[in-house]
Amino acid sequence: MITPADLRARAEALAGPLPPLLAAAEHLATTVLLGEHGRRRPGMGDEFWQYRPAQAGDEMRMVDWRRSARSDIHFVREKEWQAAQSVVIWVDRGQSMQFASSDTLQTKSLVARTIALATAVLLTRGGERVGLADNSLPPRSGELQLLRLAEALSQDDETTEYGAPETRGMIAHSRAVFLSDFLGDISPARAALTKAADKGVKGALVQVLDPAEEAFPYDGRTIFESVGGTIRFETQKARDLRDRYLDRLAERKEELRSLARLTGWQYEVHHTDHSATAALLWLYQAMDRVH
CATH class of the missing domain: 3.40.50 (Rossmann fold)
Known part of the structure; x- marks a missing residue:
């Protein structure tokens, strides 16, 4: 059975040659974006993305009645696309x-x-x-x-x-x-x-x-x-x-x-x-x- 000390030694041996390239890449990445990759588009997912006006072809179960009650039109609640690529x-x-x-x-x-x-x-x-x-x-x-x-x-x-x-x-x-x-x-x-x-x-x-x-x-x-x-x-x-x-x-x-x-x-x-x-x-x- 591998011990924590052995595991750490193996991890350090693996990471030993990598810091220069990985550190440079990490630094470069932080200059572009802090947070999640921008996948802001509608699709299958759990997170709310936006409301949009209901369109022909939308099923009644898709309508958000609470949001629609504050307007003269019906609104659909869209989820954010979250499928991993x-x-x-x-x-x-x-x-x-x-x-x-x-x-x-x-x-x-x-x-x-x-x-x-x-x-x-x-x-x-x-x-x-x-x-x-x-x-x-x-x-x-x-x-x-x-x-x-x-x-x-x-x-x-x-x-x-x-x-x-x-x-x-x-x-x-x-x-x-x-x-x-x-x-x-x-x-x-x-x-x-x-x-x-x-x-x-x-x-x-x-x-x-x-x-x-x-x-x-x-x-x-x-x-x-x-x-x-x-x-x-x-x-x-x-x-x-x-x-x-x-x-x-x-x-x-x-x-x-x-x-x-x-x-x-x-x-x-x-x-x-x-x-x-x-x-x-x-x-x-x-x-x-x-x-």
């Missing part, structure tokens, strides 16, 4: 996400992971079930699940240059969140969202970019090398590439935006030199918009 998260762990153009900036990977875990904090504390899209951690609720998520998101990166969105953990008619720079081959993202649409899964894409990837501030002789070292290109006139690069980046953004629109998802760009609070607030609200 399952949300799966995928964060790109490809080598490209380790890029940071300055020592003063966090890597795209760290920013994406922090936003992902902060989103999980908000959703979990709102009663939702959260897991990982690769099926390694099925959606569950509770504080222990946050520790599991923090542990999973703290693991080492993939050896591939660019990650591919996972869909194995998607549950029909659930929701999903993908965070990546989406700078590699777009085919995996297109396939993942198509599969999601077939399952009735809606969600949000967050494209995380370093400011240098957005502005291309390079001039003269420049050696471009991927983080994983698999791609290397040298030029004497980097500025001559700027317009073509920016055109390609704009095309990629439009591809992602169109893909999201066609599959019922939301799309947003976040730059690592901007406050993560704005990205988290957008993502938090997007989870309500994709119901």
